[in-house]
Amino acid sequence: MKINKLIEGLEMIETNIKNFDEDIKDVAYSSKNVEDGFAFICIKGFKTDGHEYIDEAIERGAKLIIVDEFYDTSKLKDKVLFIKTSNTRKALSVISANFFEHPSKNFLLIGVTGTNGKTSTTFMIKSILEQSGHKVGLIGTVKNMIGQKEIEAKHTTPESYDLQKLFFEMKKENVDSVVMEVSSHSLELHRVDCCDFDVGVFTNLTQDHLDFHGTMENYFAAKLKLFEMSKKRVVNVDDEWGRKIIRIYPDSVTYGINSKADVCAMSVKLYVNKNQFELRQLDNDNKEQVTLNIPGIFSVYNALAAASCAYALGIDLKTIKAGLESVKAIPGRFEIVESNDKFTIVIDYAHTPDGLLNLMKTVDEVAKGRKVLLFGCGGDRDRTKRPIMGEIAGKMADFVIVTSDNPRTEDPIKIIEDILVGLQKTNAEYVVIPDRFEAIKYAIKNAKENDFIVLAGKGHETYQILKDRTIHFDEREVVRSILEELKK
Incomplete structure (x- = not known):
């Protein structure tokens, strides 16, 4: 696509382009995806800044670089075509819509x-x-x-x-x-x-x-x-x-x-x-x-x-x-993964105070025995909701198992401590088991007749994000493997 069509509607502060009829092959916002003839748009992310990868993008064949208003374009004038704009995230939206013709x-x-x-x-x-x-x-x-x-x-x-x-x-x-x-x-x-x-x-x-x-x-x-x-x-x-x-x-x-x-x-x-x-x-x-x-x-x-x-x-x-x-079960939304003569296990994506409250209200409507709630809170996310969710858990469940969700870069124990601030305001029985697999195993192994076991927070997710890696973690598979193990 020609540059003049690609940048239609884009706010332009500065450029060194003389011929706007030149062709651009495709667009990338990651330097690793740049190929010969591409436009590279520098996005400031939460962890990295695309402006730091301009040289790599040029080496890979970038023909046009889009930078934000704070970038010193004197570094680029003799190297590559460039456009300076006020907001490169907005630029990515405009250019992408233009490239794919809206x-x-x-x-x-x-x-x-x-x-x-x-x-x-x-x-x-x-x-x-x-x-x-x-x-x-x-x-x-x-x-x-x-x-x-x-x-x-x-x-x-x-x-x-x-x-x-x-x-x-x-x-x-x-x-x-x-x-x-x-x-x-x-x-x-x-x-x-x-x-x-x-x-x-x-x-x-x-x-x-x-x-x-x-x-x-x-x-x-x-x-x-x-x-x-x-x-x-x-x-x-x-x-x-x-x-x-x-x-x-x-x-x-x-x-x-x-x-x-x-x-x-x-x-x-x-x-x-x-x-x-x-x-x-x-x-x-x-x-x-x-x-x-x-x-x-x-x-x-x-x-x-x-x-x-x-x-x-x-x-x-x-x-x-x-x-x-005609809508049947939606993955990870009050999804029954095991129901037998002794207990029922449901997984649900509830990961907010209101989501957890609504989930447990639904459980309240259908549970015949104890309501056993297993949950944690995500790391690197809103800390203020953790004690709120802990208090909801304590008020709505008969027994609470506090564990990890996706701890990311945070210490799982610190996340759990935040949850306990709210949980300990209630009279609920609870146990802390940071390893989510072991927590689920505990819930199943100690299940009583008619227990309604709720695994909250992961839902449809098939992974767990830890400090140094992302591991495969599908709670459906976890439940099945634990049940098989306990049969032996």
Whole structure:
């Protein structure tokens, strides 16, 4: 692509380019991916700064270097073509969208944001759209999908270049609708700047990621960016932050259980492995009885979010019902991995205070015996939520096993100590076992009749991030191996 087309819409502070008709072969934001004729965009990451790898990129054949306003371009003037811009993350979004010719303008794009429920809601929207005859792409935490073809997901929302490339692949595969999780990080770091959102969906906002955002107000402001970019908005009216969005965008489609809303659930009945409720539209009094194959009140909210998105798109209620009812278990979301005469084991991704509270409320509804909760908190993340989660665990579970999640560069014992600050405010029985494998083994080995064992925090993840390495750790496999070992 010619440079003039590649940089269309880019803020340019300084450049040494004389001929903007020169061709650029491709774009890279990692020097390791640079090849002859590439543009290299220098991104300041959390651990490294792309500006430090300019010489390597030039050695690999970079033809054009994009730098930020603080870089001294005198180092480059005789070496390579360059452009100085105010924000290279924004530049990456603009240039990537240009390079792939703005693929999101060619299909229906739905973005789902919120602290909890994003993954389940996107799966439900995908199912409804497929029920109405669409070929759907999915982008999110668990996996990316083009129709039924699965692609591994490395981030909840990919970096802008990877996202636009994925959109381009979806367009080539004749996808006509894409539903994606939109994280607060991606909004704040400009990964979705050049996406053409038709619908933005808000699930809820509870404490998380304050290590990155600092305050709940900043966290909310990041989420709000999606709705500034969307043509239509779908909002949970039962959530206090959702009501703030509605005040800013009063034309939003609303959903709820406890408030008057455009789409609501009535006569909700919760069972061990399903929910039943009456799905109702306010404007025409249409209603359908829905049986959702995923338990928990939070699943009803996710179904309402998906139904409201479909309603905003003009999809009829019978199709919405069929789409919701065809959704089976979602990986790592209240996923039963073992159930026998003695105990039940569930894994769930709950890793925030609200997520853990909702999870344990669901367990409360279905558990016949002790509620045994095994969990930890991630390292290098918001420390303030750890004691809060500890206190919730102590109040909601009969027995707590405190262990590691993804400790990353932090000392697992220090993370556990933060959790215990809250847990010890309660009268709960607990044990500390830092090794997660040994903790799960303890839970199974010491299980009593009718125990409901909850493994929280990892969910769909198949790895554990330790200080010096990432190891394979799939809790489904772990449970099976322990059960086999205990049979011997």
